[in-house]
Amino acid sequence: MTTQQAHKEVPTQTLLGVRVSLLDMDGTVQEIDRMVAEGGTHTVVTADASGFAIAAEDSELRSVYESCDLATPDSQGVVWALRRKGAGTVRRVSGVDLMDRICRLSSERGHRLYFLGAAPGVAEMAAEKQRLRHPGCNIVGTRHGYFPADDDLVVAAEVAASKPDILFVAMGIPRQEKFITKTREVIGAKVAMGVGGSFDVFSGRTKRAPKLVIALKLEWLWRLILNPSKFEKVKMLPRFVSLVLREPR
Ligand code: UDP
Numbered sequence: 701m702t703t704q705q706a707h708k709e710v711p712t713q714t715l716l717g718v719r720v721s722l723l724d725m726d727g728t729v730q731e732i733d734r735m736v737a738e739g740g741t742h743t744v745v746t747a748d749a750s751g752f753a754i755a756a757e758d759s760e761l762r763s764v765y766e767s768c769d770l771a772t773p774d775s776q777g778v779v780w781a782l783r784r785k786g787a788g789t790v791r792r793v794s795g796v797d798l799m800d801r802i803c804r805l806s807s808e809r810g811h812r813l814y815f816l817g818a819a820p821g822v823a824e825m826a827a828e829k830q831r832l833r834h835p836g837c838n839i840v841g842t843r844h845g846y847f848p849a850d851d852d853l854v855v856a857a858e859v860a861a862s863k864p865d866i867l868f869v870a871m872g873i874p875r876q877e878k879f880i881t882k883t884r885e886v887i888g889a890k891v892a893m894g895v896g897g898s899f900d901v902f903s904g905r906t907k908r909a910p911k912l913v914i915a916l917k918l919e920w921l922w923r924l925i926l927n928p929s930k931f932e933k934v935k936m937l938p939r940f941v942s943l944v945l946r947e948p949r
Contacts, residue, residue: 710770713787716752716943718765720782721772722790728772729801735769736811736865736890742769743880744893746795749777751873753936756943761874764881772798776917777937781944795895796908799868800830806866807836814859814889817845817870818899825903840864845871849878856883867892870899 710731712719723731735742745751745768755762765771772793773779782790806813815823823842831837841862847855859867867889869876876894884892900906908914909922920937924930 713782713785713790715778715781715785716756716947717762718747718752718755718771720747720778721770721793722782722787723772723793724791725793725797725801728770728793728798729805731770732798732802732866732891733805733809733811739890741884741888742891743767743877743884744769744891745771745877746774746793746798746894746896747771747778748775748873748896749781749940750933750936752778752943753939754874756939758874760881761877764874764877775920777940781940784944785949795893796898796901799893799895799898800833800902802866802868803830803834803837803839806838807834810836810838811865812838812840812863814840814862814864814867815842815870815899816855816859816867817843817876817895818897818903819846820844822899822903822905823870825905826899829902829904845869845876849875852879852882853886856886859883859889860887864889866890868895868898869893870895870897872896 711722713722721728745765747765755765773782773790774794776792779790779792805811815827817823823844827839827842831839841859867887869880869892871879873896880892880894897906901908909919913919913922920934924934
């Protein structure tokens with residue numbers, strides 16, 4: 701199994717039962733490149749505070765987090781929690797930034813990418829924009845993410861036909877992680893990764909916060925102002941903080 705090997709090589713800090721990677725962005729991209737070269741199937745989780753809060757209540761999501769091959773600190777809240785436990789130099793590795801770097805990697809190395817998720821037309825638009833941004837980026841398929849869980853295996857067979865090396869699933873937490881766990885053997889992508897709202901960002905449907913707002917670590921507030929439905933997600937922050945404060949250092 702690849703799971704144990706990957707975790708041995710990657711420096712991690714355990715947070716709420718999950719071994720979160722302490723690699724920086726370059727190290728994370730290299731690790732994903734290594735997983736592709738290694739073959740087999742790997743699951744990458746981009747874990748934010750809401751994901752940890754949901755996992756505390758949802759045993760299926762928790763087991764995905766606990767058994768994944770790589771969990772990156774997707775949000776500033778997770779970075780805070782890791783630093784509190786002694787991982788002083790850890791930096792945020794967000795799903796949207798990581799996906800962009802993997803598109804660049806694909807343009808250099810030819811890795812076959814598949815974009816699954818978001819509303820009809822959005823994955824196609826995101827793919828179009830990423831091909832222009834990273835000429836040569838090898839996107840072999842796209843599909844929207846609005847289908848019932850009963851059709852997961854039908855969609856998986858459709859994705860598998862494109863033989864992707866790396867599958868990005870943008871259907872929100874925990875739906876995307878559950879889809880990946882259920883279908884990973886059918887699809888056979890060497891790396892499958894949940895990326896939340898990233899296709900909305902790449903397609904231009906959602907604007908990323910200005911650099912200054914990101915530097916001030918207020919991207920979550922920016923998203924909340926632009927999209928008040930994100931309030932459900934922000935409401936989970938106090939739950940995450942209380943879980944972290946109750947965990948022994
Ligand atoms: N989505 C989807 N299928 C669904 C529900 C949601 O493809 O059944 C998409 C939605 O259109 C959006 C993404 O999943 O593009 C979720 O984005 P969000 O920013 O809410 O993700 P999260 O906050 O969980 O990272």
